[in-house]
Amino acid sequence: MTNTPIGHFVGRAAPLMIDHIDTDQIIPSREIKSVGRSGLSDGLFAGWRYLNPENRTLNPQFVLNKDGFSEADVLIAGRNFGCGSSREHAVWSLKEFGIRAIVAMSFGEIFFDNCVRNGVLPIMLDSLAVTEIADRAARDPRNDITIDLPSQHVAMGDTVSRFEISAYAKRLLQEGLDPIDLTLKDLDKIDAYERKDRAERPWIYGAIV
Amino acid sequence: MTQATTLFDKLWQMHRIADAGDGADLLALDRVFLHERTGGVALKSLAECGRSVRSPERVWAIMDHIVSFKDGRGRDESRSPGGEQFILETRERALAAGIGLIDTDDPHQGIVHVVTPELGLALPGMTVVCPDSHTCSLGALGALAWGIGSSQAEHAMATSALRQQKPGQMRVSVNGAFSPGVAAKDLALHLIAAHGAAGGQRCAIEFAGETVTNMDIEERLTLCNLAVEFSAFTGLIAPDDVTFRYVHGRRYAPKADQWERAHQHWQGLKTDGGAVFDHEIEIQAEDVSPTVTWGTSPEEACPLDQHVPVDANPRALAYMGLQPGQRLFGLPIEGVFIGSCTNGRLSDLRAAADVLRDRKVADGMRAVCVPGSRLVRAQAEAEGLDVVFKQAGFQWGAPGCAMCFYAGGETFGRGARVVSSTNRNFEGRQGPGVRTHLASPATAAASAVAGRITSARSIVGGPGR
Numbered sequence: 296m297t298n299t300p301i302g303h304f305v306g307r308a309a310p311l312m313i314d315h316i317d318t319d320q321i322i323p324s325r326e327i328k329s330v331g332r333s334g335l336s337d338g339l340f341a342g343w344r345y346l347n348p349e350n351r352t353l354n355p356q357f358v359l360n361k362d363g364f365s366e367a368d369v370l371i372a373g374r375n376f377g378c379g380s381s382r383e384h385a386v387w388s389l390k391e392f393g394i395r396a397i398v399a400m401s402f403g404e405i406f407f408d409n410c411v412r413n414g415v416l417p418i419m420l421d422s423l424a425v426t427e428i429a430d431r432a433a434r435d436p437r438n439d440i441t442i443d444l445p446s447q448h449v450a451m452g453d454t455v456s457r458f459e460i461s462a463y464a465k466r467l468l469q470e471g472l473d474p475i476d477l478t479l480k481d482l483d484k485i486d487a488y489e490r491k492d493r494a495e496r497p498w499i500y501g502a503i504v
Numbered sequence: 505m506t507q508a509t510t511l512f513d514k515l516w517q518m519h520r521i522a523d524a525g526d527g528a529d530l531l532a533l534d535r536v537f538l539h540e541r542t543g544g545v546a547l548k549s550l551a552e553c554g555r556s557v558r559s560p561e562r563v564w565a566i567m568d569h570i571v572s573f574k575d576g577r578g579r580d581e582s583r584s585p586g587g588e589q590f591i592l593e594t595r596e597r598a599l600a601a602g603i604g605l606i607d608t609d610d611p612h613q614g615i616v617h618v619v620t621p622e623l624g625l626a627l628p629g630m631t632v633v634c635p636d637s638h639t640c641s642l643g644a645l646g647a648l649a650w651g652i653g654s655s656q657a658e659h660a661m662a663t664s665a666l667r668q669q670k671p672g673q674m675r676v677s678v679n680g681a682f683s684p685g686v687a688a689k690d691l692a693l694h695l696i697a698a699h700g701a702a703g704g705q706r707c708a709i710e711f712a713g714e715t716v717t718n719m720d721i722e723e724r725l726t727l728c729n730l731a732v733e734f735s736a737f738t739g740l741i742a743p744d745d746v747t748f749r750y751v752h753g754r755r756y757a758p759k760a761d762q763w764e765r766a767h768q769h770w771q772g773l774k775t776d777g778g779a780v781f782d783h784e785i786e787i788q789a790e791d792v793s794p795t796v797t798w799g800t801s802p803e804e805a806c807p808l809d810q811h812v813p814v815d816a817n818p819r820a821l822a823y824m825g826l827q828p829g830q831r832l833f834g835l836p837i838e839g840v841f842i843g844s845c846t847n848g849r850l851s852d853l854r855a856a857a858d859v860l861r862d863r864k865v866a867d868g869m870r871a872v873c874v875p876g877s878r879l880v881r882a883q884a885e886a887e888g889l890d891v892v893f894k895q896a897g898f899q900w901g902a903p904g905c906a907m908c909f910y911a912g913g914e915t916f917g918r919g920a921r922v923v924s925s926t927n928r929n930f931e932g933r934q935g936p937g938v939r940t941h942l943a944s945p946a947t948a949a950a951s952a953v954a955g956r957i958t959s960a961r962s963i964v965g966g967p968g969r
Contacts, residue, residue, distance in 0.1 A: 313819070314800045320783060320929045325912035328586045330544045330593045342932040361541065375702045378735060381637040383654040401702060404737060405637060409653040463526040472615055475555070478663045481522060481530060485665050488521040488532050498758035498766045499534045499630065501561070
């Protein structure tokens with residue numbers, strides 16, 4: 296499945312400066328209601344976004360419910376964002392809500408990979424830079440954030456930071472590629488590996504009985 | 505002279521198909537396991553992209569996440585609103601794809617990470633992936649096992665391989681003997697509390713030392729299960745005679761001459777003397793006490809006879825309804841859950857039953873025990889443990905992930921304080937507003953009896969139990 300390529304964009308940032316925001320917070324299990332990748336944005340942060348998740352009464356204190364921030368396309372967070380459950384619904388719900396990039400001090404590993412596979416850009420910056428960006432965003436939701444993937448820069452006001460990302464992840468995001476297609480090009484290598492391995496570890500390849 | 509290598513290096517090298525560029529390798533996958541929460545999505549998406557499962561004989565779907573835990577549940581009965589659709593879709597797609605299926609009514613059904621070691625579907629030396637973060641549990645067998653996303657599961661099914669960046673390596677060495685009433689769960693919480701919930705980030709962690717080699721496989725599964733709560737890529741333990749005895753004769757384990765070959769192969773799966781790790785942590789087992797979490801991250805834990813830190817995170821305390829410096833021991837509770845991929849195995853149920861025998865849970869306590877698999881449940885019933893649990897006032901449930909996470913069905917109620925043998929004390933994890941304290945099965949059982957957070961030591965009466 297291919298994604299919309301990411302290059303340079305200017306957007307709005309919402310600060311959610313809590314450490315260890317786990318995927319159960321991003322989308323509680325009860326909000327996963329259909330077998331698919333869509334229909335999930337309504338359940339995004341349901342435990343925080345709604346005073347009562349059952350009748351969807353909005354919590355006016357939650358950042359994504361505040362004027363200006365509800366339009367955010369970049370989320371700013373603390374350490375270990377997306378830790379916990381591997382549920383990809385977390386990324387699907389963020390994406391459906393309109394989030395295109397997440398700036399955090401660090402990420403849960405599975406979540407990071409899920410982002411890249413779904414065309415959402417995970418940006419890791421040091422705590423000082425993240426805090427500065429979050430402060431600027433908090434001061435005024437109309438402050439623009441500029442993200443440039445080709446040059447690997449995030450800018451907000453005069454806070455400009457370079458971020459690191461692997462060349463592979465960058466390519467997937469910039470070109471909107473499907474990593475399965477890339478691996479399928481190596482099928483001959485996979486076949487060759489298995490021919491050799493089958494002789495060495497035949498017990499791996501038994502039939503279902 | 506060849507360079508000394510680690511168990512992890514050996515497993516990695518053995519499965520390395522090719523250099524995938526940019527510092528990553530293409531790794532061969534021996535097994536892909538699915539469950540109904542994301543298995544149906546992955547199989548559906550794969551089919552819609554016109555792709556097929558490359559090696560269906562090495563892929564298994566097992567129903568566990570949202571099946572009802574009500575005793576005598578219906579075939580498609582879920583504890584999640586609309587959940588039967590996930591069960592139906594996964595079943596239908598699994599049958600169409602020709603992969604293995606352990607359905608809701610199969611006598612082997614249960615939690616993926618309980619069932620796959622039990623049946624010999626996960627074996628030493630294998631690479632195993634599953635769209636579930638607790639897949640790292642299977643490292644207890646000496647497998648290289650890690651949790652992935654749903655798209656990665658599609659990738660794994662379509663190609664029998666995944667591109668992977670080699671993580672750093674950490675060794676956690678544990679030596680000495682546990683005090684009475686201390687279990688693998690306490691060790692894991694102790695480790696995470698000491699080094700933080702991100703302490704193992706981007707690392708494969710080998711658990712080693714005499715305390716670990718003295719553990720049975722079920723304790724090792726508990727320890728490796730919690731590696732992900734330490735943010736590790738995975739946890740693993742070198743397979744040894746304990747492992748080989750455990751695996752031998754399992755339903756899908758190699759037989760006869762295949763067993764001989766596999767057994768010989770597995771004996772080489774260990775870290776060489778002199779191999780170097782990026783990080784080393786040493787723990788003395790005597791320093792580990794019965795441990796309980798007080799906050800909303802597994803790192804927010806301490807020995808249960810201690811107090812909430814005075815500088816504790818206010819957000820966590822507000823959610824948990826606690827004050828800085830508050831004593832944990834004796835805190836009144838409303839519920840107890842024993843089960844999950846962390847602590848839902850036979851030895852966990854035995855440890856809890858030892859505390860519960862001839863006792864009753866406190867008045868008003870909602871106490872639930874859900875065995876991790878149908879085999880665990882059958883074995884427990886053969887030993888009469890179900891009677892112990894029921895007479896004590898526990899509900900005895902049908903296997904699955906059950907109350908480890910809230911999927912819209914039963915919960916303990918907003919504000920309820922619960923001691924749980926599970927793995928995550930996140931806000932709302934067990935239901936909106938539920939205050940989860942993670943602990944071992946023995947601590948959970950003792951707390952159910954006392955109606956307060958307490959240790960098995962204090963309830964059973966002195967050391968020795």
